[in-house]
Amino acid sequence: MNNKLPSTSRSLPIALIRAREAVMAPVRSMLAASGLTEQQWRVLRVLDECGPQDTTDVAERASLLLPSLSRILRTMSDKGLITRTQHSTDRRRQTLAITAQGLDVIEQNREEAAAIAVAIKARLGDENYEALLDLLELVTEEHKPPPSA
Amino acid sequence: MNNKLPSTSRSLPIALIRAREAVMAPVRSMLAASGLTEQQWRVLRVLDECGPQDTTDVAERASLLLPSLSRILRTMSDKGLITRTQHSTDRRRQTLAITAQGLDVIEQNREEAAAIAVAIKARLGDENYEALLDLLELVTEEHKPPPSA
DNA sequence: CCTATATGGTTGCGATGTTAATTAATTCGC
DNA sequence: GCGAATTAATTAACATCGCAACCATATAGG
Numbered sequence: 545m546n547n548k549l550p551s552t553s554r555s556l557p558i559a560l561i562r563a564r565e566a567v568m569a570p571v572r573s574m575l576a577a578s579g580l581t582e583q584q585w586r587v588l589r590v591l592d593e594c595g596p597q598d599t600t601d602v603a604e605r606a607s608l609l610l611p612s613l614s615r616i617l618r619t620m621s622d623k624g625l626i627t628r629t630q631h632s633t634d635r636r637r638q639t640l641a642i643t644a645q646g647l648d649v650i651e652q653n654r655e656e657a658a659a660i661a662v663a664i665k666a667r668l669g670d671e672n673y674e675a676l677l678d679l680l681e682l683v684t685e686e687h688k689p690p691p692s693a
Numbered sequence: 694m695n696n697k698l699p700s701t702s703r704s705l706p707i708a709l710i711r712a713r714e715a716v717m718a719p720v721r722s723m724l725a726a727s728g729l730t731e732q733q734w735r736v737l738r739v740l741d742e743c744g745p746q747d748t749t750d751v752a753e754r755a756s757l758l759l760p761s762l763s764r765i766l767r768t769m770s771d772k773g774l775i776t777r778t779q780h781s782t783d784r785r786r787q788t789l790a791i792t793a794q795g796l797d798v799i800e801q802n803r804e805e806a807a808a809i810a811v812a813i814k815a816r817l818g819d820e821n822y823e824a825l826l827d828l829l830e831l832v833t834e835e836h837k838p839p840p841s842a
Numbered sequence: 843c844c845t846a847t848a849t850g851g852t853t854g855c856g857a858t859g860t861t862a863a864t865t866a867a868t869t870c871g872c
Numbered sequence: 873g874c875g876a877a878t879t880a881a882t883t884a885a886c887a888t889c890g891c892a893a894c895c896a897t898a899t900a901g902g
Contacts, residue, residue, distance in 0.1 A: 547808075549810070552742055552743075562833045581860095582706075583887085590701055605701060607711050609888095611890075675828065677708055682821065683817065684708070725891090730858080749880065760861085761860085785868070
């Protein structure tokens with residue numbers, strides 16, 4: 545009857561929260577100077593990296609739920625960081641794009657953000673860093689059973 | 694000039710969010726039946742595992758910020774899951790304890806929670822699971838520089 | 843065509859995350 | 873002792889999370 549709960553000190557959910565907190569703290573502190581939240585930064589990053597795209601695509605890439613993203617987009621649009629235009633053939637959809645101002649914000653934070661990323665990588669060591677990403681991917685992926693048969 | 698931002702698809706913060714989401718989804722679904730949130734469950738678990746303790750201690754062990762915990766405790770107290778009593782010598786503090794009803798809720802979910810934990814462990818393999826926890830701990834710990842010199 | 847169903851987004855609601863300010867009680871330093 | 877700095881916890885304010893319900897449009901079938 546293996547119904548023993550794992551000790552909270554070795555609990556995967558809690559460990560994930562703590563790690564995220566440790567990684568994000570310096571980023572949040574950096575973004576505060578630009579008046580951005582961590583989620584808004586993720587949206588900018590995705591639009592910059594992958595180009596104009598639908599709301600649903602951004603939600604997937606930035607790991608945001610649609611309801612959250614919907615509200616975040618209104619804020620970002622008001623701030624002039626992004627544009628929202630109607631899809632040409634499907635009027636349900638809208639295409640999101642980063643503005644020049646949005647690009648400016650990315651540029652203002654690029655150097656420091658890159659430095660933070662490098663610091664974390666250095667702290668863990670390249671090997672550990674890659675191993676961690678691989679393990680996290682493994683945790684995430686196994687939701688849909690493989691399309692075998 | 695290493696100022697290149699890491700690709701969002703290999704971004705540690707996003708990977709951590711996704712992994713957490715993957716791990717928590719079945720737990721949340723389980724807890725919904727008991728009318729509990731994930732955070733309330735963590736508080737119960739900590740009080741059950743470590744015994745009566747201060748608010749600050751619970752916050753640390755459950756990885757919750759004090760303002761969040763403060764609200765959560767009111768809810769849980771109203772539900773009769775915990776008690777809050779004044780510390781004997783320091784009147785600023787309060788001692789939290791789980792009630793019989795709180796223990797009941799843990800008991801109701803123990804089996805399924807343990808099964809979920811086992812399933813994740815099995816999916817990753819014991820070795821990967823432990824390695825992941827170790828790496829996450831490594832990410833978290835390195836905040837305070839070693840007390841050298 | 844016209845209705846039933848599915849899809850892309852939004853809104854409502856209750857709860858938590860995050861920072862800053864606040865209150866109350868304790869401890870420190872002179 | 874007594875006021876200044878600390879500490880434990882709460883409150884305030886704003887943003888996001890997560891679920892459910894909801895519009896609007898698009899697609900499928902008859």
